[in-house]
Amino acid sequence: MTVNQTPEVKIETRHLKFEVEEELKTLWHGGDVFKTCFFNALSMQFPEGEHQFIRAVRHYRDRIEDPRLKKEIRGFIGQEGVHSREHKRYNEALRHRGYDIDAMDKRFEKHMAWVSRLGPTRQLAGTCGAEHYTAVLAHGILSNPDVLTGASPVMKDLWRWHAIEETEHKAVAFDVYQRCIGDNNLRRVVFFFVTYNFFKFTFLNTCTMLKAEGKLWSLKTWLGGLNYLWGKPGVVRKCVPAFLDYLKKDFHPWHHDNRELLKTWEDKFDAELYQQPARAAS
Template identity: 35%
Template sequence: MTAEAHGDQGNLHAEARGADPWDIIPRNFHFNIRANRKRHWLGDDVVKTVLIDNLSIFLPEGERFFIRSLKHYTPHLEDRALAAEINGYAVQEAFHTREHEEYNLAMKDLGYDVDLMEKPVGPSLGMVKIPLHRVLATCAIEHLTATFSTQTLRHPDVLDEAAPAYRRLWVWHALEELEHKAVAYDVLMAATKGMPGWKRYLMRITAMNANIVSFLYIFLRNVPIYLRTDRIKPGFRFWFRFFWLTMIAPGYWRRCLPMIAYYYWPWFNPRNSDDADLIRRGREWLEKELEGYSPTKQATA
């Protein structure tokens, strides 16, 4: 079995020369998940795998929503540097969309009912019609994805038992989420210029509350749907282990709680959290892992 990743080698070498940690660097890699698809790819453990596979269900629709939400404001921005960041953000998210569409097709090939799991995602996002509300939702969700990404890079052992193609994709995705984690917030601040701070704060936390509830509802709804293909009925033992892994040891979700709580502080700003070292380490790992990859070359998984 082979794992393929295509990309711009110039970007990797630029990182090796010491690119600014906050540069938004679109990396056009193809991880070929569909050709390397594997059931229970994380340590042959269905609980650990569903916790990550279930995230991919949200991503193609979500990332298209984010791009539309931020690009709506591009023509109206006085800050042209921010407009350029939105363009870089949009390219990164477009590559993420493509890779997670293939990821979800790989799940479908393995027999999972991806269509049913994806069904509520589009309508949930489609309910948000007003451009400012769309930016508020994007800002909230981007903080959640930045939180998951921080934990992925801070605790790389989470993916120690992962199949190589999957590990590469999720580290790549986590790295780029941190690189562009402040763009949606900056657009929100520009879009609400002149708005009283208390009003912006209330709108921001209301959007976060709504998105957390929607995410948890869809995520937990999808777990039994996913498990049907594996002929697993999620009873007490399954849900106890699910709770143990997410909230106790290693506590994947518990580790995220302080960062999520930070969003509720009135003075929240994603730039106040210094992830420069994580970004550098992520870039170094990616450069080493993908060394020698090109559009015409494959590496053994």
Template identity: 70%
Template sequence: MSVSSTPEGVSVAPRHIHFDVSEDLKSFWHGNDAFRTAFFNALSLQFPDGEQQFINAVRLYRDRIDDPKLKQEIRGFIGQEALHSREHKSYNEALRARGYEIDAIDRRFRKHMAWVGRLPASRQLAGTCGAEHYTAVLANAILRHPEWMAGASPRMQRLWRWHAIEETEHKSVAFDVYRQCVGNERLRKVVFLFVTWNFFKYTFLNTCSLLKTDGKLWSLRTWLGGINFLWGRPGVLRRCLPEFLAYLRTGFQPWQQDNRDLLRENLAELQDSRYPA
């Protein structure tokens, strides 16, 4: 019996797509809104180093997996995350070209990632599972609520759709490795609390750094609009909160949120020629 919980009809395989977003990132690409643009850019700034750490954590246990299906999905997971890291490096370089202080932001986050990389392997993998849960829930929200990206440039919509699709496809891979090789429910939950703190901490700090460069850090209107976007209406984070907290249930498994229908719909749109790369 396979230890992989990835359901039938879901393939974990990288798509070699390149997005040239340099022109889009010269402006407030998300509906000319400073906060929404900064929030998504702040997420992007964490991806290259964060996703490399995910790869490293899974590799520490790869040789202990015998199940052919999960072994194949680990290869797909590593390929997908490597391409995400590559595309978001280009994305972040375009932010640097616009004048953002990317070096200072990177130093702050890399110091944290270096600390994570010195943790015991079981904690690194538990942290990867927790962080993958956040990306999977946010990915589901982006796919299920395309109106949340309304006003964003077509190229940026396609980039975030591509990333969300692949995060959904591989959302249980690290979790299955953890369940097979570590299986400590208490550790999984405790580490998730630390991941939660750091995810929101660095997203907030990065957003502030970007808004400072934009001259919007002390703009009450900008923050009120941002708080409404995240916690009011549409309330991106508010509406994701129950799914975030589901991770703390004993016996939780990522595909308990079965969103294969969204994958099929969004894959068709990803392949639509009207959305440029």
């Protein structure tokens, strides 16, 4: 029997809507074209990706007998459903900057169609790997204020909301996998494919957006971007050790116990946002 290593964590579906249409007509991340395009590129993967995560976990839901994990699965599905909806709205709003959203969607949908033809075991293993990437990046957003320094308040709220909920449910797919499959070799092998595709599509989407901005071949833009990701603040560089923890045989997402950080942001976020009815779903 698999020992539950996940602590008691609230997995709450926050039915919020973010009015980002006007924000996304601008270089919302402090006027910096690379930072703005990088985050926008991440968003392009979320609607389809998170629907796939839901399908992968839902396939095994009826095999789970633990009432606590069943409740966590419901929370996971609810949160990912709202994430998919909000990022679909986000991505549609990007059309105003002249980005070829249809081409980027088509490119990613082709990949996700391939993923959907894999067996359910590999789909769930892939979901675990992708959830690890989002959880580690979420921790970076919540723990390092430099990541979103200069971003508009609305966009900060959106990305922090997403980061909070990704942290809350970071172990759900993993716990389902361990109970229903438990093959750590497969989990680690699939992680390499997830890694390749995560960075591939983020890079391609960033390039597509930089091209639309007329900055694809700007050395200054790329040097600034590389410094942001790998220098200071080092958004990706600081995440690498945590990314690689996934390859440990005894890995569990909550071995990186950031509940104290999570609670700080949950309290702050909920207190501020729930007082702003314009951003709450009707």
